[in-house]
Amino acid sequence: MKRKITLSRRKTIFAWMCVLPVLVIRLWTTAYPVVAMSYYSLLDYDLIRRKKEFAGLQNIRNLAKNKQFLESLSFTVKFTMISICFIIVLGVALALLMKQNFGGRKLIRTVALIPWGLSMIVVSIAALWAFDDTYGIVNDLIRRIGFEGYHFTWLADKSGAQVAVIIVNIWKNVSFFAIIMLAAFQGIPGELFESARIDGASNWKILFHVSLPYVMRTFIIMIIFVGVSQINSFEIVYAMTKGGPGTTTSLLAYRLYMEATKNMNYGMASAITMVMFLVTAVYGIIGLRIYRKVDY
Amino acid sequence: MKMPKRKSAVLWIFTIIVGFIIMWPVYWIVKSSFTKQIDLFKSPIEYMPVNMTLDNYRQLMDAAGLTDYLKGTILITAASLFLSVFLCALAGYGFARCQNKGINIAFAFIMFSTMIPGTVTVIPLMTMWRRMGLSDTFSGLTILYFSLLIPFSTVMYAGFISQIPPSLEEAARIDGATMFGAFTKVILPLLKPIMATLSIINFITCLNEFFIPLMFTTKNVKVMSLLMSSIPKLNQYQMPWGAISAAGCLMLLPAILFIVIFEKNIMGGLMMGSIKQ
Known part of the structure; x- marks a missing residue:
């Protein structure tokens, strides 16, 4: 014993x-860095002025008054929400396509993996060129499909740049979402479909009343997961627009990068991080709340 | 059961549309990397390859110092993959074979720590790395890359090992092997298939990582993902698109090659990971 x-x-x-x-x-x-970051956000911590002392909520107060920061915050929210909506719809559609048993199954699965496997920085730099007004493929394709003489300077226009950044982001992120949704769809027992068909349900009805409810838990987890990574996107703006024109596409992560590397103000940068962390946490907690309510 | 012709045709049409949207930019980058810089500035764009040349790659070798970047990526990736194969499998073994409150909390922490992105941790890590002399060193970067691989790999190994019956190691223990010996001699060899899959996925993750090298290197350490944005400009107005697309090509070709060859493994690996989580 x-x-x-x-x-x-x-x-x-x-x-x-x-x-x-x-x-x-x-x-x-x-x-440890999360704890340290929370502490730094309360400091007046500046490498240029060689300062490191307690300042309380001064950084946060400064941020709340800073117009550029508020613009970043609102663009980050817009960027995340629009991206997620498209990623969900297109991702589910792509997953359904990959699930079909037809001759192109291996082809579509291989092709769909490619955006997942590409580096975001390569995609973003390529996109910078693709959206070039004269030599880029985007304007070129639009001209070829019948809009001769079409000319739009995407990245120099406020909404043009925002739209371009969001399109590229969606292009890159749909496939990962689709692959995971495919895994979930494949876990649905076949009898469920058969009995739904016998009851005379249409394809759309089966999707919304059988398939999606069955995979709801994975679906919500993925929305949380993808959303968190969107809130913290950096490369796309770093390479494509440098936050511009002006500061119209400065995502929070890019503002954080500028504050840390150009202004060397670690206290301020940490305060921005703190805001990002809180936005992420609120988003995650709401997601988990919904997740718990789903019992299928 | 054969699919009706019409449905199959519709599926093919969608496949071709998706294929075009995904492959068109990729093709364009690959083609541009073999095109003379001067031919890239044409409107309308010439999509068919004409006057193929290796000039852009030569320029990468000469002007940009390609070999340093290759060396950095290979060293750091190899070291992190080696660590992840061994240490994550070991941790997975611990998590799979022992269940108590503490261990379960540790497992949950590792799983949820994926939700903490690099942007949130970067500033304290930069200060700490500088203080410890780790910033801009191979070991410093390897720790960060390895840390990046931990959650997914550990969760996958734990899931895989929990399906192996413990009686196998017990037999080895009765024959006199230590606990650690039972792991290396009995469990590790059984992990080969998942090790291969994870190493492919982890390789792509390491190759593509950009934020960590951007923030934690200055001049000593260089990795491939930094190459594209560090090619010297030809002059004030012209981006060196030829060389940039050649660098992009060197980044995308390994990833695409792996995907084409190992589509089934990667798909299976990603899907398994998602179900575990």
Whole structure:
């Protein structure tokens, strides 16, 4: 009896030793920085003025008055919401296409993986060129399909730049969403479809009343997951627009980058991070609340 | 059961539309990388390859110092993949074989830490990395890249190992193997298939990572994802699009090659990960 207890204790100790390296690195690179960041956001911490002292909520107060910051915040919300809506609709459609058993199945699955596998920075730099007014493929294609002489300087126009950034973002992110939704759709037992068909349900009815409710949990988790990564998007604006024209496409992550690397104001940058973190957390918590309510 | 012709045709039409939207820009980058810089500035654009040339790649070698970037990516990726294969599998083993409150909380933390993006942690990490002399070093970057791979890999290994019956290791233990020995001799060899899949996915993640090298390197360490945006301009007005697309090509070709060859494994890996989570 005594030996058995020590054996199970040894097993527990061994398990902790197994998980420790990974756990320590993860705590060190994610949990600690979140705590430190929260503290920094309360400091007047500036590398140029060589200052590091407690300032309370001064940074946040400054942000609340800063017009450019508020513009970033509102564009980030707009960017995230519009992107997510399109990613959901197109992602579900693509997942349904990949699920079909037809001759092009292997082809569509391979092609759909490609945007997932490409680097966001490569996509964004390519997009900078694609949306060039004279030599880019976007205007060129529009001219070719019948709008001869079409000319629009996408990235120099306020809404043009915003639309371009969002389109590219959607192009890049639909496929990952679709792949995960495909996994979920494939987990639906076939009998469900058969009985729905026997009851005479149409394809649309089956989608909205059988398939989507069945995969609702994965669906919501993915919306949370994709949304969090959209709120924190950086590369696309860094490469495509540098936040411009003016500051119309400065996502919060880009503003944070500028504050940290150009202005070297770590206190302010941390305050921006804090706002991003709070937006992410609120979004995540609402998502999880909805997730808990779904019981299928 | 054969599909009616009309439905199949509709599916093909959608496949072609999606294929076009995805492949057209990719084709254009690849083609541009073999086109002379001067031919790239034409309107309307010439889509058929004419006057193919390797000039752009040569320019990458000479002017941009391609080999340094390749070396950095290979070193950091190889080191992080090696760490992830061994340490994440070990952690997965611990999580799969032992269940108590503490271990479960640790597992939940690792899973949810994916929700903390790099932008949130970057400033404290930069200060810490500078203080510890880790910024702009290979080891400093490797730690960050490895950390990036941990959640997905650990969760996948744990899920895979929990399907292996514990009686296998117990037999090895009775034959006198230590707990650690049972892991390396019995479990690790069984993980080969998932190791391959995870390594492919992790390789693509490492190759594509941009934010970490942007923030944590200055001049010593260079990686491929930084190459595209660091090619010297020809003159004030002209972007070196030829060389940029050649650099982009070097980034996308490995990823596309892996995807074409290992479509089934990658798909399976991503899907399995999602179901686990």
